[in-house]
Amino acid sequence: MGRTLLLMGPGWVRTELGGSGAELSVDESVPGVADTIERHRGKGGLHFGDHLGQVVPW
Known part of the structure; x- marks a missing residue:
């Protein structure tokens, strides 16, 4: 079997980057x-x- 490449979106997460909202x-x-x-x-x-x-459609 070949390698798996998984690109993921973690959702909108409350972090410094995602913000408090x-x-x-x-x-x-x-x-x-x-x-x-x-x-x-x-x-x-x-x-x-x-x-x-x-x-997620690419």
Whole structure:
């Protein structure tokens, strides 16, 4: 199987960059990012998605 390249959007996260008005805390975003990475393990190819595992049109 080929390599997997996963480009991810973590959502709008309350950080210095995202600002205090962002929808998600880091604690809310990270589990979704980790789950999405795990679901794509070994699939190969290029995937572009968000922290919920939804495909983001490229």
